[in-house]
Amino acid sequence: MRNIPRVLAALLGVVLAGPFALRWIFSPQAMADEQHIALGGPDAFSHMRGDTGGAFLAVGLLALLGALRKEPRWLEAVALIMACIVAGRLYGIAVDGFDPKVGVAMTVEVVVAAATFATARQLRGAAR
Numbered sequence: 001m002r003n004i005p006r007v008l009a010a011l012l013g014v015v016l017a018g019p020f021a022l023r024w025i026f027s028p029q030a031m032a033d034e035q036h037i038a039l040g041g042p043d044a045f046s047h048m049r050g051d052t053g054g055a056f057l058a059v060g061l062l063a064l065l066g067a068l069r070k071e072p073r074w075l076e077a078v079a080l081i082m083a084c085i086v087a088g089r090l091y092g093i094a095v096d097g098f099d100p101k102v103g104v105a106m107t108v109e110v111v112v113a114a115a116t117f118a119t120a121r122q123l124r125g126a127a128r
Contacts, residue, residue, distance in 0.1 A: 005119040010067035012112050017060025024053030072120035082113035
C-alpha cells in the first residue's frame with residue numbers, strides 16, 4: 001500500500017511524457033483538431049510542439065524521475081504546475097464558458113497534482 005502513490009506518480013509520468021507529449025510533438029495537427037484549435041502556420045505548430053508537447057514531456061519526466069529517485073521537490077514542482085494549469089482553466093471557464101473536454105482535462109490535471117503531491121508528502125514523511 002505504501003508504494004501506491006509512488007507507482008501512480010511514475011505511471012502518470014510515463015503517460016504524460018509518452019503518448020501525451022509525443023502526440024503533440026509529432027502530430028500537432030491531429031491533437032489540435034481534437035481540441036478544435038486552428039493551427040495557422042509554422043509559428044502555431046511550433047507553439048503546439050514546444051509549449052504543449054514540451055510541457056507535457058517535462059512534467060512527465062519530472063513526475064517519473066521524482067517517483068523513481070524519491071525526490072519530493074520534483075514531484076512538488078509537478079503538483080504546482082498542474083495546480084496553476086487548473087487555475088488557468090478555472091479562469092477560462094469563468095470568462096469563456098465550460099466545455100466537457102475542459103472538465104476531462106481538469107480532472108486529469110487534478111489527479112496528477114494530487115498524486116504527485118501525495119507522493120512528495122509521503123517521501124518527506126519517510127525521510128524524517
